[in-house]
Amino acid sequence: KKCEAVRDSIPIGKPIPNTKVYILNGTDLCGIGMPGELCIAGAGIARGYLKRPELTHERFIDNPYGMGKIYRSGDLARWLPDGNIEYLGRIDEQVKIRGYRIELGEIENVIRKIDYITDAAVIVREDSKGEKAIFAYMVSTEKINSEEIRNIIAKSLPDYMIPAYLMQLDNIPLNRNGKVDKKTLPAIEVSTGGYKAPRNKLEHVICEVFCEVLKLDKVGIFDSFFELGGHSLRATMLVNLIEEKARVRLSHKDIFLYRTPEKIAGAVNRCATNEYNPISAVAVKEYYPM
Numbered sequence: 187k188k189c190e191a192v193r194d195s196i197p198i199g200k201p202i203p204n205t206k207v208y209i210l211n212g213t214d215l216c217g218i219g220m221p222g223e224l225c226i227a228g229a230g231i232a233r234g235y236l237k238r239p240e241l242t243h244e245r246f247i248d249n250p251y252g253m254g255k256i257y258r259s260g261d262l263a264r265w266l267p268d269g270n271i272e273y274l275g276r277i278d279e280q281v282k283i284r285g286y287r288i289e290l291g292e293i294e295n296v297i298r299k300i301d302y303i304t305d306a307a308v309i310v311r312e313d314s315k316g317e318k319a320i321f322a323y324m325v326s327t328e329k330i331n332s333e334e335i336r337n338i339i340a341k342s343l344p345d346y347m348i349p350a351y352l353m354q355l356d357n358i359p360l361n362r363n364g365k366v367d368k369k370t371l372p373a374i375e376v377s378t379g380g381y382k383a384p385r386n387k388l389e390h391v392i393c394e395v396f397c398e399v400l401k402l403d404k405v406g407i408f409d410s411f412f413e414l415g416g417h418s419l420r421a422t423m424l425v426n427l428i429e430e431k432a433r434v435r436l437s438h439k440d441i442f443l444y445r446t447p448e449k450i451a452g453a454v455n456r457c458a459t460n461e462y463n464p465i466s467a468v469a470v471k472e473y474y475p476m
Contacts, residue, residue, distance in 0.1 A: 197266060197270035197271060197272050197273075198263070198270075198271050198272070198273045199270060199271065200269055200270055200271065201228075202230075204228050204229040204230065205226060205227070205228035205229070205230050206226070206227045206228050206252065207224065207225070207226055207227075207271065208225040208226075208227065208251065208256060209221075209222040209223065209224060209225070209263055209264060209265055209271070210222050210223050210225050211223070213250050215251075216264065216265070217265075218264075218265045218266070218267055219264055219265065219266075219267075220264055220265075221262055221263070221264045221274055222262070222263070222264065223258055223259065223260070223261065223262065223263075223277055224259045224261040224262070224263040224271070224273075225256045225257060225258050225259065226256060226257045226259065227249050227252060227254060227255070227256040227257070231246075231255065231256075231257045232246075232257070233246075234246050244258070245257060245258050245260075246258075260276060260277050261273060261274075261275075261276060261277065262274040262275050262276065262277050262289070274289070274291070275289060275290075275291035275292075276291075281310045281318075283310065283318050283319075283320070283346070284318075284346065284417070284418065284419045286346045286347075288310075288320070288346070288347055290308045290309065290310065290320075291308075292343065292347070293308045293320065293322065293339070293343065293347055293349065294306045294307065294308045296338070296339055296342045296343055297322060297324060297335070297339065300335070300338055302326050302327045302328050302330075303324050303325070303326050303330075304325045304326065304327060305324070305325040305357070305358050306322065306323065306324045306325070306358070307322075307323045307358045307366045307368075307371065308320060308321070308322045308323075308349065309321050309323075309366075309368050309371060313350065313351070313415055314415070319349075319350040319351060319415065319417060320347070320348070320349040320350055320351070320417075321349060321350070321351045321352075321353075321371070321374055322335075322349035322351070322352045322353070323352075323353050323354075323355050323358060323371055324352065324353070324354055324355065325354070325355055325356065325357055325358060326354055329354070330352070330354045332352045332410075332412075332413060333410065333445070335352060336348050336349070336352075336412060336442075340442060345418045345421070345438070345439075345442055346417070346418040348412070348417075348418075348442070350412060350415055350416065350417045351374040351415070352374070353372065353374045355372075359371065380406070380408075381404065381406040381409075382406040382407050382408050383406065383407070384407055384447070385407065386451075388432065388451045388454060388455070389407050389447055389448060389451045391428075391431050391432060392407075392428065392432075392447040392450050392451050392454070393405045393406070393407065393447045394431075395424060395427045395428055395431060396409070396411065396414070396424070396447060398427060399416070399420050399423045399424050399427065400414050400415055400416060400420065402414065405447065406447075407446060407447045407448040407451075408446055408447075408448060409446060409447070410445045410446055411424065411441060411445050411446070411450075412442075412445060416441075418438075421438055421441040421442065422438060424441055425437070425438060425440075425441060428450070428454065432454050432458075433458075434454045434457045434458050435457070436450070436453055436454065436457060440453050
């Protein structure tokens, strides 16, 4: 007997009789495979929320594709080719950081697939510099290595979805409803470990650039750009400043690959053996979203 392909998630099924389901992006219908908000119409929906007129007005709207009202569930879902619906998470778990729309649940799923990770929670909050950043909390059967975790995430997700801050916990705190209690997740303090001073002029320049981009007073050659609060936009700033001061153009990916002043200085030395061709400001703006 031919076996069906293994699914990454279990579908929530198909609409029941007397019920219509729409998956919408705003008021536009989403095609098969396109994520959107799960909306329900038909005989089974309620009239609204009891004594909550504002929430009723927000969630129960006129049906643009038929009679009556439709209920906006706030769930993110998509149609599968066989007519089933796949649940993808909550829309309120989508956040926008530096112009990118990010699904936090997608980051959690990638982290949970790591063999030794037993649970994870990902949130967005302001860091010590007052900027929105991704914080990841993990429960593990062994001590986690932040660099290793980021490298694994980078294989499945784009750079801007890699958490800037990571912490290992004994357990993920839950509220009375069994959901992650985001308010009690601890702050993650930046730790540089032991300070190691620059050993040559190039390392000194790279450390100064780190300080300028990350707004820090001192950075050692073994300190990780991302452990100190770096992210994709700051990586772009770092690349531009290194080009200005060292006359070498690194790639955006080099920052994610090498991370520390010591290793980035080594990448600069290797690039310096090639002919230097500066990129115009217009080209940089077009390639790196600001």
